[in-house]
Amino acid sequence: MGRVPATARGARLHLRTWRDDPWLALGLCLPALLILLIFHVAPALFVFYISFTRWNLGTNPVWIGLQNFSDMLRSPDFWHSLRVTAEFTVGNVVLSLALALAVALLITAVVRGRAFYRSAYFVPNVTPLVSTSVAWLWVFDPGHGLINSILGLFHITGPQWLGSTAWAIPAVTLFSVWHDLGFGVVLFLAGLTGVPRELQEAAQVDGAGTWGVFRHVTWPLLTPVTFLFLILATVASLRTFTQVYTLAQGGPVNATTVTTYYIYEQAFQFFHFGYGSAVSVAPFLIIAAVVAIQFRVAGRRVFYGR
Amino acid sequence: MAGRRIAFHALLAAGLVILLLPFWWVLAASLSSTSHLLSFPQSLIPQWHFAVYAAAWAAAPWARYFGNTLYISGVTVVATLVTSTLAGFALAYSRTRLAPILFGVIIATLFVPQETTLIPLYLLVARLGWINTYAGQIVPWMATAFGVLLMRQFLAGYPSELADAAAIDGATGLGFLRWVCLPNMKPALVTVGLFSFLGSWSSFLWPLLITDNPARRPIEVGLQTFVSENGINYPLYSAAAIITVIPVVLLFIWLQRYIVESVARSGIAG
Known part of the structure; x- marks a missing residue:
């Protein structure tokens, strides 16, 4: 590219166009800005106020200071x-990471059918959570469900799954891993x-085995994607609500009452808006903390350079 | 090498069978007349009895639910595309000092989890009289920070000299957007539109909170209500679940390339 003549450069500095008009910028951003400010930013600030009040259905808010938080x-x-x-x-993120990475490595290793496998593994991901989790109620049935029927073929008596306090969370985890696997596969x-x-081949020439190539070449180069996956999967797991509601309603005996479900219960079944708001500040802080920790760890571990 | 490839294909196929088996089993079992008497693996062979589907279809206003969902997600998608395009365009091309401030405000909303704002948002929407309305299910989601961000990143990839050249030729901002940007924005529009559509179609907690009238209930909440109102009847549940999932799976088969590539590009799940 040639040098810009001095006169043209000067002319461009003085040329004022619509790109310099702050009113146009504001006007174009206004529709999005209004929706986000009114329905998302304002509530995010208002939640702090509500959390300092006692506010139940049909009553007016009463300022009670930090009472909700100490409760x-x-x-x-x-x-x-x-x-x-x-x-x-932890269960969801670790299992999803291992399975998604394994499937992605296998798909990369085959030559034909990559696009097919990628799409096919993605199918569960697009199904709405309520639809598939309702169908999985049957899959998890202790007597005639798919899983225990298969275990029965090997003369194993399967657990009660969603009916057992010990197995309800593993069941919800299993469903979630199944539903979200395709997302991790596509990302990896x-x-x-x-x-x-060439790097992988060079390592092979130097005598590295399959594991060696993965351990010393592929895995370090994948760390940025792994990091992105960890953040997205952790935040999504922390926010999980739908499948907990449809599969187990938080039960049995609170065994699947994740924090989002606890907020739902407090605010919209017992109508404790104040207390519910105090609790709903928790996910915000926890998610912020998790992301901050992951960034710190990643600062040391993620390989960005060439 | 060839042997290894065959082994990999076998592993991938086995994984796929495990992944898709629940779909097939629920479909087959719901199509048999005496599903509760059948044992695995006989239950994998469908007997094509549609009676339970007829019963499920008759037991709830599914057509109404579908209509509600289509209307809600349709309006949400169109509105999101308009707001994201306008704001993304302004943030990509504006040279004013205001632009980075507006960008910062919009990006900040990305970090507010929906669970945190649920209670105040509910109180706000209730105050507006929007319980059991379409407006309550549409208006709060007519813009997303993700959509604005994606549009901005997409347009920022073009050389900004293009905008200056057009301005010298007398193009206005909106003219440049209409005649230069829009014809080239298909990938970004498809990505934002698809995520908005899938998000709207499968949203559950919010419509669960603000609808208790079947006339305004979307399909996913309708399905959950159907399940909680019908005792334990797995074949009936599953028939209803399959009815609700068919349109989404057809949509995926039609648009799979776009959906999968959008996910790969943006790193956001549907």
Whole structure:
């Protein structure tokens, strides 16, 4: 590209067009801005106010200071919901990561049918959660469900799944892994296309085995994608509500009452808006903390360079 | 090498069978006359009895639910496309000092989880008299920070000299958007439109909170209500679930390329 003549450069500096008009910028952003400010930003600020009040259905809010927060920190139900959320999140993220990466590596290794496998593994992901989780109620049935029928073929008596306090969270996790697997596969496939084949081949020439190539070439180059996956999967897991509602309604005996379900219960079944708001500040803080921790860890571990 | 490829194909196919088996089993079992008496693996062979489907279809106003969902997601998609395109365009091309401020405000909303705003949003929408209305299910979702961000990133990929050249030739901002940007924006429009549509179609918690009237209920909430009103009847549930899932699966088969590539590009799940 040639040098811009000095006169043209000067002329461009003085040329004022619609690109310099702040009113046009504001006007074009206004529809989006109004919706976001009124229905998302204002509520996000208002939730802090509500959390300092006692506000039940049909009453006016009464300022009670930090009462809701101290109630929350002393409530075993709140801590229980955090523990259930953590159990679900760890199981869901770890299983999804391992399976999605394995499937993506296999798809990258075959030559024909990549597009087919990618789409086919993605199918469960587009199904609405309510529709498929309703169908999975039957899959999980202890007597005649698909899973226990298959286990029965091997003379294994399957667990009660959604009817058991110990197996309800594993069941919800299993469903979630099944539903979301395709998303991780697509993400890792996109990441794997960015790993140069010459590097893998060079490592093979130098005597690295399949595991060695993966461990020392593919995996380090994949860390940015893995990091993105970890953040997205963790945040999505922390926010899970729909399948908990449709599969188990938080039960049995609160076994699947994740924090989002606890908020729902407090605010929209018992109509404790104030207390519910105090609890709903928790996901915000937890998600922010998790993302911050992951960024810190990633700062040391993620390989961005060439 | 060839042997290894065959082994990989076998593994991938086996994984796919495991993944799709629940679909098939629920479909086959719901199509048999005496599904509760059948044992696995006989229950994998459908007997083509549609009686339970007829019963499920008759037991709830599914057509109304579908209509509601189509209307809600249709309006949401169109509105989201308009708001995201306008704002994304302004943020990509504006040289004013206002632009980065507006961009910052919009990006900040990305970090507010919906669970946190649920209660105040509900109180606001109730105050507006929007319980059991379409407006309550549409208006709060007519713009998304994700949509604005994606449009901006897409347009920022073009050389901004293009806009200057057009301005010298006398094009207005909206003229440039209409005649230069829009014809080239199909990938971004498809991505934002699809995510908005899938998000709207499968949204559950929000419509669950603000609708208790079947006349305004979307399909997913309708299905959940159907399940909670009918005792334990797996074949009936599953027939209803399959009725509700068919349009989405057909849509996916039709648009799979776009959907999968949109996910790969933007890293956001449907």
